[in-house]
Amino acid sequence: MYIHIAGTGxxxxxxxxxxDDLAKxxxxxxxxxxxxTGIRQRHVVGPDENASTLGCEAAxxxxxxxxxxxxxxxxxxxxxxxxxxxxxxxxxxxxxxMLGAKNAAAFDLSAACPxxxxxxxxxxxxxxxxxxxxxxxxxxxMSRTINWSDRNTCCLFGDGAGAxxxxxxxxxxxxxxxxxxxxxxxxxxxxxxxxVRTEETARNAPGDLKMDGRAVFNFAVRSFCDxxxxxxxxxxxxxxxxxxxxxxxANTRIIDAAVKRINVPVEKFYVNIDRFAxxxxxxxxxxxxxxxxxxxxxxxxxxxxxxxxxxxxxxxLLVEWTK
Ligand code: UT7
Numbered sequence: 001m002y003i004h005i006a007g008t009g010x011x012x013x014x015x016x017x018x019x020d021d022l023a024k025x026x027x028x029x030x031x032x033x034x035x036x037t038g039i040r041q042r043h044v045v046g047p048d049e050n051a052s053t054l055g056c057e058a059a060x061x062x063x064x065x066x067x068x069x070x071x072x073x074x075x076x077x078x079x080x081x082x083x084x085x086x087x088x089x090x091x092x093x094x095x096x097x098m099l100g101a102k103n104a105a106a107f108d109l110s111a112a113c114p115x116x117x118x119x120x121x122x123x124x125x126x127x128x129x130x131x132x133x134x135x136x137x138x139x140x141x142m143s144r145t146i147n148w149s150d151r152n153t154c155c156l157f158g159d160g161a162g163a164x165x166x167x168x169x170x171x172x173x174x175x176x177x178x179x180x181x182x183x184x185x186x187x188x189x190x191x192x193x194x195x196v197r198t199e200e201t202a203r204n205a206p207g208d209l210k211m212d213g214r215a216v217f218n219f220a221v222r223s224f225c226d227x228x229x230x231x232x233x234x235x236x237x238x239x240x241x242x243x244x245x246x247x248x249x250a251n252t253r254i255i256d257a258a259v260k261r262i263n264v265p266v267e268k269f270y271v272n273i274d275r276f277a278x279x280x281x282x283x284x285x286x287x288x289x290x291x292x293x294x295x296x297x298x299x300x301x302x303x304x305x306x307x308x309x310x311x312x313x314x315x316x317l318l319v320e321w322t323k
Pocket of ligand 1: 027153
């Protein structure tokens with residue numbers, strides 16, 4: 001039994017904020033942002049958009065691409081650091097209702113930027129005990145969590161959603177080796193209050209996203225190298241056996257630093273951070289959908305997804321493209 005990515009979809013808000021727009025709001029410049037991150041613009045939601053509206057749009061496109069009706073779904077998994085409601089109802093339940101996926105179980109999964117890789121890995125496990133297709137949606141409204149007067153973070157993030165439909169198949173290919181892990185000693189390197197940790201955090205509005213950029217950067221480079229090396233090692237592959245690395249889109253300098261340490265040419269890393277910035281867990285499925293729609297993926301191509309983020313967590317997955 002194999003598990004295939006049967007369909008992909010994505011959705012981003014129409015409104016675009018360029019680096020020059022940001023330079024009018026904080027002490028920064030297009031030159032600094034491009035040279036330090038590779039980002040040129042980001043999409044930002046309007047007042048009526050949120051994680052469920054964007055996620056639902058991406059999901060509808062993925063279902064259409066897969067030729068799967070909402071009623072056929074067995075489970076919907078949503079990954080988001082920016083859910084509609086802090087704890088409940090889950091964004092997965094809200095989207096399940098919007099889609100009319102009345103036979104599907106629905107739950108949210110919290111694994112920050114590697115959420116998509118974690119979500120697909122959990123789905124892979126669930127498909128061992130339930131034959132019905134699973135929808136994994138990653139949807140993020142980062143613009144509502146950042147301090148727009150903090151130049152250290154406000155230029156880094158964007159909004160968007162990506163989704164995939166996973167289906168069982170008798171044909172070889174699809175989801176392969178996965179590597180998920182965490183280093184909880186770095187839990188505070190990226191954090192945002194808003195939980196029920198203390199009386200004060202429970203009663204007050206969540207603060208802004210806070211980040212130790214350098215610590216995350218170092219963890220990110222280590223994670224990318226580890227994921228790629230272990231995925232290749234698992235099958236005895238070399239970089240020649242891999243068509244694409246689809247990295248979490250956080251910073252082109254993280255990719256450059258990883259490339260210096262491993263034997264994979266930079267051209268094999270798919271990069272779209274210039275147009276979308278860091279959309280947290282949505283970044284890999286948005287990239288995947290874009291690659292698929294551009295005709296960059298061919299049957300038999302091997303891809304490695306590689307992600308890292310708050311927790312600190314990392315997640316990697318090797319996929320053989322089957323569409
Ligand atoms: O999904 C996971 C999320 N997080 C990440 O992936 C973050 C990983 N880390 C990074 O990408 C990088 O560490 C950053 C892009 C966040 C920062 O780049 P850096 O090269 O590590 O810069 P820095 O933090 O060392 O700051 C260098 C200088 C500082 O000025 P001083 O203190 O040296 O005078 C900052 O204040 O750059 C300044 N700076 C800026 N200047 C202009 C920071 N942000 C900006 C800005 N515009 N937007």
